[in-house]
Amino acid sequence: MFDSFDATLLARIQFAFTVSFHIIFPAFSIGLASYLAVLEALWLWKKDQVYMDLFNFWKTIFAVAFGMGVVSGIVMSYQFGTNWSVFSDKAGPVIGPLMGYEVLTAFFLEAGFLGVMLFGLHRVGPRLHFLATFMVAFGTLISATWILAVNSWMQTPAGFGVNEAGQFIPIDWWKVIFNPSFPYRLVHMVLAAYLTTAFVVGAVGAWHLLKNTAPRRSRTMFSMAMWMATIVAPIQILAGDFHGLNTLEHQPAKVMAMEGHYQSHLQGAPLILFGLPNSAEKRVDYAIEIPKLSSLILKHDLDAPLSGLDTIPENLHPPVAVVFWSFRVMVGLGFAMLGIGLWSLWCRSKGTLDSSDRLHRAAVLMGPSGFVAVLAGWITTEVGRQPYTIYGQLLTANSISPIAAPAVAASLIAFIIVYFLVFGAGTFYILRLMKRLPRDPMPDLEDGPIRTSGIMPGPAAGAHAGSAHRSTHHGH
Numbered sequence: 001m002f003d004s005f006d007a008t009l010l011a012r013i014q015f016a017f018t019v020s021f022h023i024i025f026p027a028f029s030i031g032l033a034s035y036l037a038v039l040e041a042l043w044l045w046k047k048d049q050v051y052m053d054l055f056n057f058w059k060t061i062f063a064v065a066f067g068m069g070v071v072s073g074i075v076m077s078y079q080f081g082t083n084w085s086v087f088s089d090k091a092g093p094v095i096g097p098l099m100g101y102e103v104l105t106a107f108f109l110e111a112g113f114l115g116v117m118l119f120g121l122h123r124v125g126p127r128l129h130f131l132a133t134f135m136v137a138f139g140t141l142i143s144a145t146w147i148l149a150v151n152s153w154m155q156t157p158a159g160f161g162v163n164e165a166g167q168f169i170p171i172d173w174w175k176v177i178f179n180p181s182f183p184y185r186l187v188h189m190v191l192a193a194y195l196t197t198a199f200v201v202g203a204v205g206a207w208h209l210l211k212n213t214a215p216r217r218s219r220t221m222f223s224m225a226m227w228m229a230t231i232v233a234p235i236q237i238l239a240g241d242f243h244g245l246n247t248l249e250h251q252p253a254k255v256m257a258m259e260g261h262y263q264s265h266l267q268g269a270p271l272i273l274f275g276l277p278n279s280a281e282k283r284v285d286y287a288i289e290i291p292k293l294s295s296l297i298l299k300h301d302l303d304a305p306l307s308g309l310d311t312i313p314e315n316l317h318p319p320v321a322v323v324f325w326s327f328r329v330m331v332g333l334g335f336a337m338l339g340i341g342l343w344s345l346w347c348r349s350k351g352t353l354d355s356s357d358r359l360h361r362a363a364v365l366m367g368p369s370g371f372v373a374v375l376a377g378w379i380t381t382e383v384g385r386q387p388y389t390i391y392g393q394l395l396t397a398n399s400i401s402p403i404a405a406p407a408v409a410a411s412l413i414a415f416i417i418v419y420f421l422v423f424g425a426g427t428f429y430i431l432r433l434m435k436r437l438p439r440d441p442m443p444d445l446e447d448g449p450i451r452t453s454g455i456m457p458g459p460a461a462g463a464h465a466g467s468a469h470r471s472t473h474h475g476h
Contacts, residue, residue, distance in 0.1 A: 006405065007400060007403060007404060007405040007408050008396060008397050008400050010405055010408040010409050010412060011079075011083040011084065011400050011401075011403075011408050012396065013412060014079065014083065014408060014411065014412040014415060015076075015079055015083065015084075016379075016382070017412070017415060017416065017419070018072065018075055018076050018079065018415060018419070019076060019378070019382075020375055020378070021072050021419050021423055022069065022072035022073055022075075022076055023374060023375065023378055024371045024374065024375070025065050025066070025068050025069030025072060026069050026073075026140070026143070026144070026193070027189075027192060027193045027196045027370070027371065027374045028065050028193070028196055028197060028200065028370075028371075029062060029065050029066045029069055029140055030140040030141065030143075030144055030190065030193035030194075030197075031193040031194045031195075031196055031197025031198065032058060032061070032062045032065065032197050032200075032201075033062060033133075033136050033137035033139075033140045034137045034140075034141075034194065034197075035058065035197055035201065035224075036055055036058055036059055036062060036117075036133055036136075036137065037130075037133050037134050037136075037137040038224075039051045039052075039054050039055040039058070040052075040055050040129070040130050040133050041130065043055065043126075044126055044127070044130060050216055050217055050220055051220075053217055054217055054220065054221055057217075057437060058201075059117065059118060060433055061430055061433050061434065063114075063118055064426060064429060064430055064433070065430065066110075066114070067426075068423060068426045071422075072419075072423070075415075077099075082401065082403070082411070083400060083401055083403065083408060084389075084399055084400060084401060085401040086398065086399050086400060086401060086402075087389055087394065087399035087400075089167065090166055090167050090168055090394060090399075091154075091167075091168050091389075091390060091394070092167070093167055093168060093169045093170060094153065094160055094168050094169070094170050094176060095150055095153075095154075097170075098146055098149055098150045098153070098176075098177070099146070099147075099150060101146050102142075102143055102146035102147060105139075105142050105146070106139045106140070106142035106143035106145075106146060107139070107143065109135055109136075109138065109139035109142065110135075110136050110139035110140060110143070112135075113131075113132040113133075113135040113136050113139070114136055116128075116129065116132035117129070117132045117133045117136050120132060141190065144186070144189060144190060144193070145186060148182065148185050148186050148189055149176075149177045149178075149179075149182055151185065151381075152179050152181045152182040152185045152186075153176055153177075153179050153182075153390075154385070154389060154390050154391065155179075155181050155185075155250075155251065155381070155385060155391050156179045156180040156181040156182075156250045156251070156391065157179065157390055157391065157392070157393055158172075158175045158176065158179040158180060159171055159172035159173065159174065159175025159176040159179070160176060168390070168393070168394075180246065180249075180250055181243075181246055181247070181250060184239070184242055184243040184246045185243070187239050187243075188236070188239050188240060188243050188377075191232055191235060191236040191239055192236065192370070192373065192374050192377065193374075194228060194232050195228070195229065195232050195233060195236060195337055195370050195373075196370025196371060196373075196374060197228075197370070198225045198226075198228035198229045198232065198370070199225070199229065199337065199340075199363070199366050199367055199368075199369050199370045200367055200368075200370065201221055201222075201224070201225040201228075202221075202222055202225030202226055202229065202340075202363045202366070202367070203363055203364045203365075203366065203367025203368075204221065204367070204434045204437070205218050205219070205220075205221035205222030205223075205225055205363075206218075206222055206359070206360035206361070206363035206364050207360075207364050207434075207435075208221075208437050209222060209354065209360050210357065210360050210361070210364070213437050214437050215354075217437060218437065219353075219354045222353070222354070222360075222363070223348075223353060223354075225363075226340075226341065226344035226345075226348070226353065226363075229337055229340055229341035229344065230341035230342065230344060230345050231341075233334065233337045233338040233340075233341045234338060234341075236334060236337075237334055237335070237338065240331075240334065241297070244258075244297075244298070245298065248298055250391075251384070251385070251391060252307065252312075253309065253312050253316065253317065253318055253384075254318060254323065254380075254381075254384035254385065255298070256307070256308055256309045256312070257309070257317070257318045257319075257320045257323040257324060257384055258323055258324065258327040258380065258384065259271070259272065259294055259298075259306075259324075260272045260275060260277055260284040260287070260320065260324050261294070261306060261307075261308040261309065262277075262279075262282040262283055262284070262308055262309050262310065262320070263282065263283075263308045263309075263310050264305070264306065264307045264308040264310055264311060265294075265295070265305060265306050265308065266305045267303050267305060268291065268292035268295045268302055268303045268304070269292065269294040269295045269298075269304075269305075269306035270289040270290060270291050270292060270293065270294055271289060271290045271293035271294040271297065272284055272287050272288070272289045272294075273288045273289060273290065274286075274287070274288045274328070275287035275288060275289075276321075277320045277321040277324050279317075279320050279321065282309070282310070284324075294306060315387070316387060318383060318384045318385070318386045318387070319383055319386060322379065322383045323379075323380055323383050323384045326376045326377075326379040326380045326383070327376070327380045329372065329373070329376040330373050330376035330377045330380060333369050333370075333372060333373040333376070334373060336366065336369065337366070337369060337370075337373075340359075340362060340363060340366055343359055343362070344359060344363075347359055
């Protein structure tokens with residue numbers, strides 16, 4: 001029944017499906033690991049038990065998310081040998097070592113210190129435990145660095161040659177790793193991970209403030225998240241602008257699709273806010289646009305000319321509608337995040353950050369926004385690269401394994417069923433953990449910080465630390 005389907009399209013859908021599930025977990029765990037390190041550092045500095053309570057609360061969630069990210073990542077790697085064996089053969093000499101370095105450095109670092117972070121506080125002491133937490137956070141950043149080096153090389157390949165067998169071979173590893181788009185992608189992705197975590201933490205804190213659960217813990221959590229949103233959101237928008245300029249230089253067709261520019265503009269290209277891309281007629285129907293603003297953003301000149309897709313052979317056009325809308329979803333959510341950050345800053349200045357129910361409800365609604373923005377950004381990046389797997393060097397149609405469409409379709413259906421069952425259950429469990437923020441045990445926790453001696457909290461606080469520790473064991 002699947003003979004009429006194209007094997008290449010099905011393989012792309014399967015990879016997109018598995019990557020979409022995978023990417024949300026690293027995006028969350030990268031930011032959450034850094035948040036855990038900050039919480040423990042504040043606990044060591046201020047000796048305030050509220051930070052350790054929040055650390056114990058979020059470390060359980062981190063462990064579950066980290067585990068799901070590892071499992072989904074392993075599944076992805078198998079597809080290189082099943083659906084994309086030609087790509088693996090041609091790009092393996094470059095891609096293989098980079099992915100191997102990620103395992104040897106980042107994954108071993110994370111796995112080696114993760115157990116100490118989760119269960120070792122009362123065994124190794126607070127300072128060594130903080131070192132373990134820091135190393136886990138550092139490991140997630142190293143992991144992102146290697147993976148983004150791989151993806152960036154596929155987007156803007158450099159430092160390679162081609163041997164007689166048609167394989168890409170590294171000539172200059174420095175240029176392979178630090179290819180033209182790598183710094184921009186790394187900064188953009190890490191900031192996206194921090195924003196994703198900030199809005200999840202902010203949503204949980206806002207939810208418990210609305211429910212009046214553990215007021216001091218909820219206030220601390222929400223305040224820290226809103227500081228992150230306020231600071232990082234404008235930086236991310238600026239980083240995105242630099243990334244866009246780099247993309248215009250090295251992948252102009254992608255920017256043309258993002259902007260909906262089917263036709264070239266010889267003097268001042270408009271910024272199309274919304275519309276319906278019509279690839280058959282090579283125009284954007286019902287376009288709402290601002291004259292010359294696209295030239296100003298991309299060229300910093302109102303009258304600068306911009307090339308359109310009419311300058312590129314049609315068989316090399318990316319799917320315009322998908323890229324056009326995914327880009328707008330990403331940018332729209334980015335400005336919504338900026339709006340929440342500025343709103344929280346206004347409430348903070350008025351002393352209503354903890355009592356503004358409207359802000360709290362908005363923060364709860366924005367909880368998943370980081371995940372949606374990350375997925376939209378990934379779609380923009382990967383679909384905008386089409387029809388290539390290695391931009392300008394290897395077509396997607398020439399990268400797939402010699403496998404029949406029904407076989408790919410069968411594995412795709414199996415992935416859909418298993419993923420929704422397994423990762424759906426995992427996500428449901430994480431949401432349940434987020435609802436279980438412990439209540440404040442004593443009124444004096446509202447009055448000021450609890451001073452602790454060494455690593456052992458007071459009796460009431462100790463009960464809650466023990467409860468969080470037991471819940472961690474229960475979760476594993």
